[in-house]
Amino acid sequence: MLKVFLVEDEIVVRQGIKNKVNWAEHDFEFIGEASDGELAYPMIQNLKPDILITDIKMPFMDGLELSRLVKQEMPWIKIVILSGYDEFQYAKDAISIGVTDYLLKPITSSKILETMLLIKKKVEDERNLQNLSRQYKLEMQENEEFQRRNFFTQLVDNSLSVTELLQKAKKLDIELSAQSYNIILFKCYQDEEEISEQYSELIIQMEERIQKSFAIRNHMVLFSRSLEGWAILVKGSEHEPASAVTRRCIQELETLFKAEKNLDYYIGSGMPVQRLQQIRKSFDEACRAFAYRYIIGKNQVVFYDDIAKAPIAQNAGLSLKTLDTAKIDKTIIERFFKSGLRENVAHFVDDYFESVGREHINSLMFRQYIAMDIHINAASFLEEIGIGKKALIDKCGDLDQITADLSSLETTKANIKKIIDGTLLLRDQSAKQKYRTLLQEAENFIRDHYNSEDLSLNMVSQAVNVSPTHFSTIFSQEKGVTFIEYLTEVRMEKAKELLRCSSLKSSEIGYAIGYKDPHYFSYIFKKLQGCTPKEYRAGKTENG
Numbered sequence: 001m002l003k004v005f006l007v008e009d010e011i012v013v014r015q016g017i018k019n020k021v022n023w024a025e026h027d028f029e030f031i032g033e034a035s036d037g038e039l040a041y042p043m044i045q046n047l048k049p050d051i052l053i054t055d056i057k058m059p060f061m062d063g064l065e066l067s068r069l070v071k072q073e074m075p076w077i078k079i080v081i082l083s084g085y086d087e088f089q090y091a092k093d094a095i096s097i098g099v100t101d102y103l104l105k106p107i108t109s110s111k112i113l114e115t116m117l118l119i120k121k122k123v124e125d126e127r128n129l130q131n132l133s134r135q136y137k138l139e140m141q142e143n144e145e146f147q148r149r150n151f152f153t154q155l156v157d158n159s160l161s162v163t164e165l166l167q168k169a170k171k172l173d174i175e176l177s178a179q180s181y182n183i184i185l186f187k188c189y190q191d192e193e194e195i196s197e198q199y200s201e202l203i204i205q206m207e208e209r210i211q212k213s214f215a216i217r218n219h220m221v222l223f224s225r226s227l228e229g230w231a232i233l234v235k236g237s238e239h240e241p242a243s244a245v246t247r248r249c250i251q252e253l254e255t256l257f258k259a260e261k262n263l264d265y266y267i268g269s270g271m272p273v274q275r276l277q278q279i280r281k282s283f284d285e286a287c288r289a290f291a292y293r294y295i296i297g298k299n300q301v302v303f304y305d306d307i308a309k310a311p312i313a314q315n316a317g318l319s320l321k322t323l324d325t326a327k328i329d330k331t332i333i334e335r336f337f338k339s340g341l342r343e344n345v346a347h348f349v350d351d352y353f354e355s356v357g358r359e360h361i362n363s364l365m366f367r368q369y370i371a372m373d374i375h376i377n378a379a380s381f382l383e384e385i386g387i388g389k390k391a392l393i394d395k396c397g398d399l400d401q402i403t404a405d406l407s408s409l410e411t412t413k414a415n416i417k418k419i420i421d422g423t424l425l426l427r428d429q430s431a432k433q434k435y436r437t438l439l440q441e442a443e444n445f446i447r448d449h450y451n452s453e454d455l456s457l458n459m460v461s462q463a464v465n466v467s468p469t470h471f472s473t474i475f476s477q478e479k480g481v482t483f484i485e486y487l488t489e490v491r492m493e494k495a496k497e498l499l500r501c502s503s504l505k506s507s508e509i510g511y512a513i514g515y516k517d518p519h520y521f522s523y524i525f526k527k528l529q530g531c532t533p534k535e536y537r538a539g540k541t542e543n544g
Contacts, residue, residue, distance in 0.1 A: 005049035020109035037061030180236035187229025226473035242272035266293035395422035
């Protein structure tokens, strides 16, 4: 319903326009009137009408001056000028101000109504276009995030040729060409609760700062890896090689992280490569460096060349040899149980044994101690997240089975890899169930609030206490559709139900399911169902 305000100094004309048009019947609301522009202006500022009808000649402030002020402050208001003067200059001035129509007195109620209906159609068309534009922007934004995640996966797994990579990058507005490349992986977290899918406001704010800081960079391309954190593709040039850009990038990340005392972080970097097809190598190295966080702890930066040059025990920067065995077992293993990835298990176990020192692992008794301690820690960890000890025994065997063959370092590693991999598998299966629970909560929230025009991905992610970026990823991966597509589907199902089972008008149904603009509702309905709401109600669909 459009709101109408009238300014006219002749009381007879004003009363005639106000009373002789059936405003409500045609979805208009007459909200106010004034006898001159000076009185009208503060009322218009307060009431914010959609349409202003004003006489041109009035005392104190005329219609042209009022129109000029209104257009400057509230440009969306449609203005109709009434004039008893058929003078070109008045019309010219009105056009320059941006009025919608210019009517000559005397004016009949039918002429006023005809003009109002034309303006109403124009306003509805504009709002429909705005809604379409907003919807398109949201869909494009969500789809682009999805496409960028897929592109990064294809970039680092060599599933596309160089030509295909360049073509896909161009579609995503990513400049991929460079003289050298490197991959940086990083993540921020709070209180080491990485296993939880819940994200604090602090982490969400940090992620927003990271996205803003790295949004437009010639030599750095940011990618979300959802729950695994973030990746940056570093691009080197003749003037600044990838190694230099990498150092600069990591310095910027550390500056961001260190500014927030209540967040921890870790960063892993691969080594520069010269070709696109070699990025996989840099990524694998970054993953290895990134996995080292389980060995060295939080708030650290690990470069792959640091761990490639020398054993940990000989590396002053990464040395853990001074730590006692019990501390190594409990802190390192537990940390890996919480947030390690199954694909990193082999590297982790190798690095773990290397950190202990060969003089210890040559002892059979020491190997037995490590195997038993890791098995006990695994059972304890699984119990903490609600998984019974029996699941671990079924998956990996009991203590007697695990310690039956530890005759060599290799068999010991194999048994420990089996324990850790089995533990992570059980953890991930449990987490997947938690995601299902989280998604069920999100679906319930959507179904309870689908009729709100303002319902958004941010609103739902906040309701289930998850980062918007991660929620979007989880939702699309688990549901197979984007958030916008799912919300639209829910609204359309409810619309079809109301069309079949109620006598509500199409515009009322659109309003009831979250579309305040009936034209936009009709457009979306026809686009998805192949027929208009009216045709659907009559039983006419594209499928018969």
